Amino acid sequence: MVVERELTVANTHATSHGPGAPGISDAGFVERVRDAIDRQELSLVFQPQADVATNRLTGFEALSRWRLSDGTMLPPDVFVPMAEQGEAIHLLGEWTLRTACAAAAGWVRAGYPDIPVSVNLSARQLDDPGLVLKVLGILAETGLPAANLKLELTETSMFSQAAEAREALVQLRGAGIRLVLDDFGTGWSSLATLRRVPVEALKIDKQFVQAMVEDRDAAAIVQAVVALAHALDLGVVAEGVETPEQRLYLQAYRCDVLQGYWLSRPLTTDGVSDFLAKRSVIVRSIGDLGPAAGPQTSG
Ligand code: C2E
Ligand code: CA
Ligand code: CA
Numbered sequence: 504m505v506v507e508r509e510l511t512v513a514n515t516h517a518t519s520h521g522p523g524a525p526g527i528s529d530a531g532f533v534e535r536v537r538d539a540i541d542r543q544e545l546s547l548v549f550q551p552q553a554d555v556a557t558n559r560l561t562g563f564e565a566l567s568r569w570r571l572s573d574g575t576m577l578p579p580d581v582f583v584p585m586a587e588q589g590e591a592i593h594l595l596g597e598w599t600l601r602t603a604c605a606a607a608a609g610w611v612r613a614g615y616p617d618i619p620v621s622v623n624l625s626a627r628q629l630d631d632p633g634l635v636l637k638v639l640g641i642l643a644e645t646g647l648p649a650a651n652l653k654l655e656l657t658e659t660s661m662f663s664q665a666a667e668a669r670e671a672l673v674q675l676r677g678a679g680i681r682l683v684l685d686d687f688g689t690g691w692s693s694l695a696t697l698r699r700v701p702v703e704a705l706k707i708d709k710q711f712v713q714a715m716v717e718d719r720d721a722a723a724i725v726q727a728v729v730a731l732a733h734a735l736d737l738g739v740v741a742e743g744v745e746t747p748e749q750r751l752y753l754q755a756y757r758c759d760v761l762q763g764y765w766l767s768r769p770l771t772t773d774g775v776s777d778f779l780a781k782r783s784v785i786v787r788s789i790g791d792l793g794p795a796a797g798p799q800t801s802g
Contacts, residue, residue, distance in 0.1 A: 529589030536591045540598050544570050547602050548769035549620070551778060552740065552762040555753050560778075561760050562653065564621040565603035566769050567595070587627050596628045597637060604645040604652060606772065611651065615779055621653040621683065629668035635675060642680075649679030655706065657685040669699055676701040683740070687728060697735070705732045709743020709763070716748050729756050 539545050549563035569577040586592040600622055607620035628634055642649055654675065676682055684696065687705040697705075707728050714721035725741070732739035741753050744763030753761055770778055 529591070532585065532589060533591045533594060536586065536594050536598075539569060540594070542572070544572070545595075545598060546570070546771075547599065547606065548771055549606065549775050550762055550769040551767045552621075552760050553766055555741075555750065555758050555761050560618065562619040562621060563607075563775065564655070564762060564769075565599065565606070565623075567599055583623075583625065587625055592625050592627045593631055596625060597641075599623075600638060601641050601645065604641050604647045606775070607651050608645045608647040610775075610779065611647065613776075613779065616651075618779070619651040619653050619681070620647075621655050623657050623685065624654045625657065626668070629671050630665070632667065635671050635678075638675060638680065639678060650681065653681040653683050655683045655685040656700065656702070672700050688724060702737065704738035704740055704759075706740040706742055707758070712741045712743045712749060712753075712763070713745065715752055716746070722752065725752070725758070726756050729758050733757070 536545075546568050547565045548568055549565055551560055552562045552564065553560055567579045567583070569579075569582050571577065583592075583595070586595045603620045603622045607618070610618050610620075631637070638652075641647075642652065656672075672682060681704075682700065682702045683704045683706055684700065684702045685706045686708045688711055689708045705728060707725055711721045711724050711728075715725050716722075729739050738759045740760040740762060741749075741758050742762045744750055744753065744761045744765045746765060749763075750761060750765055767778065
C-alpha cells in the first residue's frame with residue numbers, strides 16, 4: 504500500500520529530513536488514519552506523573568502509538584506532524600481524547616477518583632469551531648468528570664493567534680477542564696502565551712531538565728520557570744526526569760510534579776492497572792535515590 508510505504512519512509516527519515524511525507528494526499532492520509540483506528544493500529548500508552556516531594560501519583564499523560572501492519576512502530580513525533588498538515592489531526596485528536604477519557608473514567612470506576620489524564624492538544628485542533636462541544640460530548644459519553652481531564656497545549660509551529668482559539672480555551676476552562684502549557688521554555692510557548700491562555704500549570708521541557716545537572720544556565724532556567732509559575736499561582740511539572748540527581752535538583756527547586764523514565768516509562772493499559780494496584784507503595788521510595796548530593800539553590 505502506497506500510504507504504508509510513505510509512512511515507513513517518513514519514519515526512517517524523521518530525524519534527518521523532517522516528518523513530511525509528500526507522497527500522501529490529505530484525503531489519503533485521513534483515510535489511512537480512519538483505517539488505522541478501525542484496525543486498532545493506534546493505541547495509547549500512559550506515563551505516570553508524581554508529586555516531587557511525596558512521590559504520590561498525581562496523574563498520567565496519554566501518548567499515542569501507531570503500529571503498522573508489518574509491526575513497525577511509528578512514534579508520534581512522525582505521525583502527529585503529518586496529521587497536523589491537514590484534516591487528519593481532527594480525526595486523530597478526537598480518537599485520542601475519547602480513548603484517553605474512557606481509560607481515565609475506568610480508573611475512576613476502579614476506585615481512583617483523583618487520577619486525571621493529560622491529553623496533548625495540537626493547536627490545529629483549536630481551529631475546529633466544534634472542538635468545545637466535541638470535548639464536552641466525549642466527557643458526557645465516557646462519564647469522566649471535567650476536572651479529571653487536562654489538556655496539554657502543544658504546537659510545533661506557531662500557536663494560533665486567533666481570538667476564537669483563545670475563546671475555546673476559556674470555554675474549556677470554564678467547563679472545569681484543566682489546561683497545561685507544554686514544552687514551556689521552547690519556541691512557541693512564551694510569556695505572551697501565558698497571558699492569553701487560562702492555564703493552571705507549566706510543563707518544563709525535558710531539554711532543560713536533562714541539562715540542568717551539568718549546565719548552570721539550564722539549572723537557572725528551571726529555577727526561574729518554577730519561580731515564575733509559583734509567582735503566578737500556577738503549578739509546575741518537569742518532564743524527562745531520568746536520574747535520581749535530576750529529581751533531587753527538582754526537589755531543591757520546589758518543582759511540584761515530575762514525569763520521566765526515573766519514575767516510569769509510558770505504560771500500556773495493563774501496565775497502568777498494575778501501577779495503580781501498587782500505588783500505595785508508590786513508585787520508587789525516596790530511599791532508592793542513592794547517595795547523590797543535592798544541588799545548591801539560588802535563594
Ligand atoms: P511531549 O508531550 O513532550 O511528551 C513527552 C515525550 O517524552 C514522550 O515521547 C515521552 O515518551 C518522552 N519521555 C518521557 N519520559 C522521558 C524521559 O525520561 N526521557 C526521555 N528521553 N524521553 C521521555 P513520545 O511519546 O514519543 O511523544 C513525543 C511527542 O509527540 C509528545 O511530546 C507530544 O508533543 C506528541 N504527542 C504524543 N502523543 C500525542 C497525541 O496524542 N496528540 C498530539 N497532538 N501530540 C502527541
Ligand atoms: Ca505533553
Ligand atoms: Ca516536551
